[in-house]
Amino acid sequence: MRLAPVPRRRRRVSDVANETDGVNEVEDLHAAEAGTAEARTAEARRRVAGTAEAGTREPGGGQSRQRWRLLDDPLAIRAVAHPLRLDLMSIIARLGQATTADAAREMGISHGLASHHLRQLAKYGFVEQVKGKDHRERPWRLVATSYNWRKATETAEGSVAVDVLEQMNAERTLEAFLDWQQRRKGWPQAWHEHTGVGESSVYLTQAELAAVTEAFDAVLKPYIDERPIDDLSSRPEGSVPVTFTLFALPEGPPPGPGTPAEA
DSSP: BBOOOOOOOOOOOOHHHHHHHHHHHHHHHHHHGGGGHHHHHHHHHHHHHHHHHHHOOOTOOOSSSSSSSOOOOOOHHHHHHHHHHHHHHHHHHHHHBBBBHHHHHHHHHHHHHHHHHHHHHHHHHHHEOOOOSSSSOOEEESSOOOEEGGGGGSSHHHHHHHHHHHHHHHHHHHHHHHHHHGGGGGGGGHTTTSSOOOOOOOOOOHHHHHHHHHHHHHHHHHHHHOOOOOOOGOOOTTTOOOOOOOOOOOOOOOTTTTOOOOO
8 A cells, every 4th residue: 555645535423423523433343452552553553664784675675765564453554444534644755744724724624523534544643743832833744655554454353444444545546537537627638648547448367467567667666666645745746646556356256276268
């Protein structure tokens, strides 16, 4: 996962219910574990720091300016799988740093609601407050700019948490696409030619699928590694945030040994 700015999402009734009660299912189900919050935050920061000490390497090798975090705690994954919290993280990424007041104003929500969700993100090690330019409200920054959650699926609880987060990301991707459909008429035609949705279906072996997805990632990786999402100085003149989402979806049952090709 690499965080990217997203357009203002369309608010649904279910979202408002989740947001205005001030507490989502993570806090309801795991309130008894609140005493471990500081330990989880410290562990998240330790993992990000450990990546930096290793040369800021992405899992799998290669130099990167990204701040990577291995995300394998199901509680942390479920905590971030919340539409408002993902929006808050995207706003902080776009602005580089943001106070609670900044975030609330951008989202069109109350200061108290923004503060609650930012504190929950901080509790699980996703954001932290840093020294501001004056003695007024301290701004928030992202602790990590990229995440790897592959190991989380090694446990049943982790798999369920990843399912929730991936479903949330898929929903947000669809909303971002619908938003782009409404906005693109105001963009130069050259941008139209390289944006939108493309779809192809092809028979692939597992090894071929791995090669395709790795090739897709390899094209983007140099840009991602050089331009952390919250580093304003790394953004070239004329650049805008562009979200890429790759859905690789095998169909039918898994192949067995010596599965013949369909006629």
